[in-house]
Amino acid sequence: MKLQFKYDIYTTCKVIMKENLDKLGFPYEITGLGEIEVKCDLSSCQYEKLKESIKKYGIELISDPKNSVAQRIKDVIIEMVYMEEKRPNLNTSDYIADKMNLSYGYLSSVFAEVTYTSIGNFIILHRIEYAKQLISEGTLNLTEIAWKLNYSSLAHLSNQFKKTTGLAPTTFQRIIKMRNNTNS
Amino acid sequence: MNIDPLHILFADDDQDDRLFFRDAIEELKVKTVLTLLNDGIELMDYLNALDSKLPHLVFLDLNMPKKGGMQCLQEIRSDSKLKDLSIAIFSTSSSEKDIEETFVKGANIYIKKPNDFKELKRVLSEVITINWQYHSSGLNKENFLFRI
Numbered sequence: 001m002k003l004q005f006k007y008d009i010y011t012t013c014k015v016i017m018k019e020n021l022d023k024l025g026f027p028y029e030i031t032g033l034g035e036i037e038v039k040c041d042l043s044s045c046q047y048e049k050l051k052e053s054i055k056k057y058g059i060e061l062i063s064d065p066k067n068s069v070a071q072r073i074k075d076v077i078i079e080m081v082y083m084e085e086k087r088p089n090l091n092t093s094d095y096i097a098d099k100m101n102l103s104y105g106y107l108s109s110v111f112a113e114v115t116y117t118s119i120g121n122f123i124i125l126h127r128i129e130y131a132k133q134l135i136s137e138g139t140l141n142l143t144e145i146a147w148k149l150n151y152s153s154l155a156h157l158s159n160q161f162k163k164t165t166g167l168a169p170t171t172f173q174r175i176i177k178m179r180n181n182t183n184s
Numbered sequence: 185m186n187i188d189p190l191h192i193l194f195a196d197d198d199q200d201d202r203l204f205f206r207d208a209i210e211e212l213k214v215k216t217v218l219t220l221l222n223d224g225i226e227l228m229d230y231l232n233a234l235d236s237k238l239p240h241l242v243f244l245d246l247n248m249p250k251k252g253g254m255q256c257l258q259e260i261r262s263d264s265k266l267k268d269l270s271i272a273i274f275s276t277s278s279s280e281k282d283i284e285e286t287f288v289k290g291a292n293i294y295i296k297k298p299n300d301f302k303e304l305k306r307v308l309s310e311v312i313t314i315n316w317q318y319h320s321s322g323l324n325k326e327n328f329l330f331r332i
Contacts, residue, residue: 125323132329133324
């Protein structure tokens with residue numbers, strides 16, 4: 001039988017980090033998204049040990065401060081996109097700058113430097129990604145998905161979807177359905 | 185983007201197309217390591233012989249003698265070692281039916297072969313960028329479909 005599941009990546013990563021830090025015996029405090037304050041200095045050997053133990057989960061420790069800023073911006077954006085409460089008037093640049101307590105200009109330039117794309121593009125990519133996920137799940141129709149993702153209309157979603165993927169959402173829907181049919 | 189160069193494979197039976205592709209890739213800002221293959225059999229032999237790092241992106245011409253792009257696609261997707269490869273199909277066809285079929289069979293990217301060099305560079309740059317996003321941002325590869 002086929003099992004489908006949703007996941008909350010933050011809870012997953014948090015639990016994994018906690019388990020591994022507990023196992024290695026390092027005292028710590030979780031201080032934010034993707035951020036942990038280890039209450040002692042780690043020797044390079046201990047740091048490597050921790051790195052190794054979480055590698056298999058696809059979790060990486062970030063050492064370069066710019067990478068770290070870019071990663072946190074990504075985390076804030078993802079949290080914003082998947083936010084359950086609807087806030088259609090959310091100004092994304094203000095939200096991000098506030099959350100990170102840094103100027104948007106600085107954040108934009110670091111982000112572009114590290115990821116080779118803009119914050120705006122990244123946001124669109126993730127909104128469309130969420131749309132694809134919802135389309136694959138099949139419980140909401142396209143209009144409901146547009147509404148859930150704070151698009152002003154299905155046409156607006158369709159336009160952005162097509163611009164980002166080269167395919168109309170209905171085409172994407174059809175392809176996923178056909179793939180599932182051939183696989184089951 | 186990381187400093188690790190991107191490993192790219194391109195299989196096409198037309199020598200001019202292979203050189204065109206290589207020149208376009210070399211002019212992009214991104215650091216790449218390119219392997220060119222002449223047809224589907226060479227491609228599958230190459231992939232099956234690899235026991236180390238798999239390529240980041242495989243470009244396949246749809247129409248190749250001996251073993252065509254569609255068949256390679258199906259073989260790759262049913263191989264446990266290779267099934268998660270990012271695959272881009274190159275074709276001269278713009279038939280909606282052909283395009284949908286390649287996606288249904290498991291392609292991630294469908295590219296209509298551009299006629300001019302500048303366009304090819306632009307297309308490759310976009311494909312590499314979006315593939316990179318899937319590689320680096322934990323996006324779901326199952327839903328990675330891109331047409332250009």
